[in-house]
Amino acid sequence: MSESASRPVSDFGSDDVVLPFVVEPLESRGRLVRLGPSVDRILAQHGYPAPVARLVGEAAALTVLLGSALKFEGRFQVQTRTEGVVDMIVIDFDAPDRVRGFARFNAEGLAQAIATHEAAPAQLLGRGHLALTIDQGGDFSRYQGVVPLDGQGLEQAAHQYFLQSEQIPTVVRLAVAESVTGDGVSWRAGGLMMQFLPQSVDRMRQADLHSGDAPDGANIQQGVEDDAWVEAKSLVATIEDHELVDPTLSSERLLYRLFHERGVKVFEGQSVQHACSCSTQRIEDMLRGFTVQERKDMVGDNGRIGVTCEFCSTHRDFDPKDFD
Template sequence: MVETPSLGLDRAETGDDAVVPFTLDGLDTRGRAIRLGDALDRILKRHAYPEPVARVLGEAVVLASLVGSSLKFQGRFILQTQTDGPVNLLVVDFDAPDGVRGYARFEQADLDVAMAAGRTSPGELLGHGHLAMTIDQGEHMERYQGIVALEGESLEEVAHTYFMQSEQIPTLVRIAVGELSQRGDPTPRWRAGGVLIQHLPDHGGHTMPDLPGDGDFDNPDMVDPDFVEADHWTRAKTLLATLEDSELADPDLSPERMLYRLYHETGVRVFDPLTIEERCTCSAERIEGMLANSFSKEERDDMVVDGKIEVTCEFCSTHYEFDPHRFEPN
């Protein structure tokens, strides 16, 4: 843990593909700042998504990583949208503590119409539907899921509604995603940045959770449902609103230096970064188990093409082939 009003870090400033937890103790606020580079670029370029689709999936990857990286246990955080828009499905799977993968499904004809009309904001691409956030703590633990209607022009707005309705935690999220060229490398690469802050006032006792891994995601009683916005929270939000999108994704501006610019007058305390990597959890063994346990013989027979069952992972595009006879009883 390091103090920053003077940026006197006892470590190097954080670069890409990492989350930096922080607290604004004087404003009763905690937060996380993220910067994604190569990890996001691999996710978005693997499927050669059209630019608007890549951008909205990038936002979902940032949001899922900000929330999922706070989990205190080995498990999965899953962000999923199902909607009636051109981009009708987004799935981001955060495998705690540090792995993320993402996938988008879209209808090309509907996307072409939307792009021709200039309707390419996240809200217009997603349309109407819902967003679900799921915490899976493992085989023998109960799942936690919160669902909110997908309303608003951005995933930022949806996240604000989600946390107030499902968690009753006043939350502000800023996300920026772009395809940029850096000095010495003319190839455009996807990168993103984001900040999430949450107001956790002290009601007679210390409620600020330990960092890193500060997730009290499943505790709906942390904030009074009749919460009236306090001056401290207004100040924290107002300062974050001054942040430009270009600063969020700037490869030359570390999260620590960005936070210092925002909150040096009120005080900010930053913690050691948590690395993030693009990583798929698919394997031949997992898919074989799914085929054996989730499908009947008749369903597997319908999957056979040229004597093989072929499965391609939607996340990482890895191709698997199985002999259908291996599923028959001995």
Template sequence: MSQISTDQAPQQPLDRILPFQIDGLDVRGRMVHLNETVTTIIERHDYPDAVNRLLAEAVALTALLGSSLKFEGKFILQVQSEGAVNVLVVDYTAPDAVRAYVRYDADALNALIEAGKTKPEDLLGKGHLVMTIDQGQYMNRYQGVVALTGQSLELVAHDYFMQSEQLPTLVRLAASQMMESAKGDEKVRSSWMAGGILVQYLPESSKDIPHRDLHPGDHPDPEKQGEALIEEVDAWRETEALIGTIQDHELVDPQVSAETLLYRLFHENGPRVFEAGAVRHQCSCSNERIEAMLANFKREEIEDMVVDGKIDVTCEFCGVSYHYDPKPWIKK
């Protein structure tokens, strides 16, 4: 862990998650910057820009939450809604791999775009957001469910933490499209940036107390969900005020590192940072996995999959298509 100072290197690598602690405010949190990760995910699909922005924010939020895993496993964020975007899935595999996809109703989406309603909360509408921690085949899965009522992903995350941990938590997210031109080349490439910050109030925090993070499930007493069990104090009010000053462009500007923004916000309160972690796009689909899946189908089910003499399988996450001769599975 290191103290942030004014001589901190101004430019840090993108696609990283930076854990931090603010000693003077009893606050811990993480910041994420994503560039190539979200750009690669978006380039694998052909979504409208409004959907891309929602997807980029969802990937940033998932990275903030999934990076708290201290074991090999997955953190899965899944949206099921009645809105224009009816399915959104982001899959984070510890320690650093993420993939994502979206399903949407094109007619409903176009109607929202024509009406000028393109914010992420406009696209989501009403439904549920499910957060799942998958620790592997022989371990229990834990889930937390939050209702979507037309609010942003930031507010959904706030609701989740109040239900599951009863810890005051703030989340800020932003995403932006950038146009880049290579030197000596007239071609212009569309690139995406996503950024986010998550802070939690931990009044007993010290170097000797374990880091408390995302709880793997809902609060055991549903009658107390949404209630703050910790009385607000001046330190948390100051944290809320400081986080409230963050502008979207500060979260997605590649020239503003996480260290720089943390120093701007908290230089009077002793900000310290831990070792940063990388984030990258990686899909887990493969020939072996798909062949193993096909082996579980009955002969008549395989026959129903055959089109023009072959079986075509396309991964929803990365868009890669696989093609198979059906004979080995029909003969089994």
């Protein structure tokens, strides 16, 4: 079924992989992401309560879906700032394959949300905004796109982002679940993104023209949706959450299940791993940037400066004398 994939089907599996694909008859292409150990590390090392973990897992799947499109070795960051119980999420994707992340939440607010059954991911997120940043490093400038969050959740926010910023019809599905295996309980996340990218740039314009020239004119509205895109979206809508996170269902199998009637071409997959870019050297450099007095103020009861990485929870401590 795949002309471009050079590895056997089973190699892609369902763990920590991104698979690009194209459904040519529908002029649509997309990516499927399946996260296993990488997202489990992010969620488990912070010990997030399950409802928070579900939301952060969605953000991780979204970040990998979008970040894996980068064609250069830069950083793609998804960040939320909201008034919700989870008021901040930061997920970094360092192209081509590293992901890390953390979130901040209000424990009291969470307990209340759980008690009133209002702890679904979109509800915990609440209102605020979602910022997508691309940083190529060096002298390259940063590019930031911002979408408002009005309680609609990350999937809808992603649709809005693509319509606003790139004017590409896009649909995104995200799912997160705890998976019980012989080794215990672990988190999994999955996501699928599909975009309508007709080869002919006139395709949308034709749709508009057609609506103007329609003989009866009454039933066809301006900007009518292309049939191919309507079909692509309806196929994506059939994906069940459990399919996105099922460890026994290979990624290629899932794509085949969804699009086999139209024919899906699956390209070479990209593996993903959890990795943090923090280092002792970087923190020492940062501490050197402070004044002697500022460093003095950071010294703890043990006489040392303790620094914990927000992303990976690694704790390091330093002797203030080393910087004098």
